[in-house]
Amino acid sequence: MTDTASAKISKNAIFIVLVASLGYFVDIYDLVIFSIVRIKSFQDIGIAPADMRTSGEYVLNMQMFGLLLGGILWGIIGDKFGRLKVLFGSIVLYSIANFANGLVHDINSYAAIRFVAGIGLAGELGAGITLVSETLSKESRGYGTMIVAVVGLFGAVAANMAAKFGWQNAYFIGGALGVFLLLLRIGTFESGMYKSVSKAKVSKGNILMLFTNKERFFKYLNCILTGMPLWFVVGILITQSPEFGRELRAPEPLSAGNGIMYSYIGISIGDLFAGLFAQITKSRRLTMLIFQILSLISVLLYLNAYGITAQQFIWLCLFMGFSVGYWATFVTIASEQFGTNIRSTVTTTVPNFVRGALIPITYVFELFVKYFTAHGGKDSSIIKSGYVMMFIVTAIALFSLSRLKESFGKDLDYIEGEAGIS
Numbered sequence: 001m002t003d004t005a006s007a008k009i010s011k012n013a014i015f016i017v018l019v020a021s022l023g024y025f026v027d028i029y030d031l032v033i034f035s036i037v038r039i040k041s042f043q044d045i046g047i048a049p050a051d052m053r054t055s056g057e058y059v060l061n062m063q064m065f066g067l068l069l070g071g072i073l074w075g076i077i078g079d080k081f082g083r084l085k086v087l088f089g090s091i092v093l094y095s096i097a098n099f100a101n102g103l104v105h106d107i108n109s110y111a112a113i114r115f116v117a118g119i120g121l122a123g124e125l126g127a128g129i130t131l132v133s134e135t136l137s138k139e140s141r142g143y144g145t146m147i148v149a150v151v152g153l154f155g156a157v158a159a160n161m162a163a164k165f166g167w168q169n170a171y172f173i174g175g176a177l178g179v180f181l182l183l184l185r186i187g188t189f190e191s192g193m194y195k196s197v198s199k200a201k202v203s204k205g206n207i208l209m210l211f212t213n214k215e216r217f218f219k220y221l222n223c224i225l226t227g228m229p230l231w232f233v234v235g236i237l238i239t240q241s242p243e244f245g246r247e248l249r250a251p252e253p254l255s256a257g258n259g260i261m262y263s264y265i266g267i268s269i270g271d272l273f274a275g276l277f278a279q280i281t282k283s284r285r286l287t288m289l290i291f292q293i294l295s296l297i298s299v300l301l302y303l304n305a306y307g308i309t310a311q312q313f314i315w316l317c318l319f320m321g322f323s324v325g326y327w328a329t330f331v332t333i334a335s336e337q338f339g340t341n342i343r344s345t346v347t348t349t350v351p352n353f354v355r356g357a358l359i360p361i362t363y364v365f366e367l368f369v370k371y372f373t374a375h376g377g378k379d380s381s382i383i384k385s386g387y388v389m390m391f392i393v394t395a396i397a398l399f400s401l402s403r404l405k406e407s408f409g410k411d412l413d414y415i416e417g418e419a420g421i422s
Contacts, residue, residue, distance in 0.1 A: 037257075073122070224353045
């Protein structure tokens, strides 16, 4: 290969990483904006204080259900028609939803629009990580996905800052960011691996392939289950921090917006360290193991922080965020487990199924809350439920991680067979 060709590939790879990073930035902004503006927006549309927590779970679960469906939709489109179709289509959908969200006046409209936004959001991360993984060399793709995560997760910081201009304006800003990103993506290009597969007469984007082979199915399921603790931490422990703060006897109300912002700063730092640690040790599984254990420790500290102050809450959110800062590593593992003809489907559905897992996690969490309220008193029901759920999701994640093979440095230029594992 000539020096000119190498320089061109290098520039193209840098541009792909940049676009994927900014895409994930907007994705995270829109993903967490509801959790940040939940209380203020609910107050303005007339939700009673007693219904704030359950109404919030309803809207958030609708968003997560949209992510579940969208993950399947965009993943199949990415394998059948190309990764770029996903990048453009998803941003259009959730930009429109963001603008519409700033105009809602009732809870059902709010939930319906978050459902549509969830469908749109589902395509960003999977398509971006797939493009980066297929464009960069096997030795350096870990750095690429690490950069995507670090830049992208600061979208939560931007969301918290935007919320200070009012919850409607925060949604409008999110829509405007999407339009800007859409213009930036005009110069993007398809990955070489996908171009080669697109010409081959093989099954592409066939999600049934993940369920018709036992080994492939359990590999796919284990990829999903390893990421469960992250969304329990963010989607319940931090999103519901005002409620947890009351049971922890905090002297002043805890801010979910600040909690999300600082936890995502921690996640960004954690992703940076996790990515570098994986590159140094050449092991993504070891990295995941260490961070899962750290996550359990951080949550135990949080749930035992009686009398927690606002400053202590910020530090705990940074620690909890850092300890679940394995998101990029987790998604990269999923991307590296499967062939090019099914990779987009896997890489897009896996993180969105993890996000969507918040629905059953929330349901089980509420069952524990009701149980402990009935048998142990209301004052500690949320705290006890938090302990139980964190132990459950961590145990599941660690077991699933133990079932996955190390994928660091794996050659990704191969086809997933119809009958078996390639």
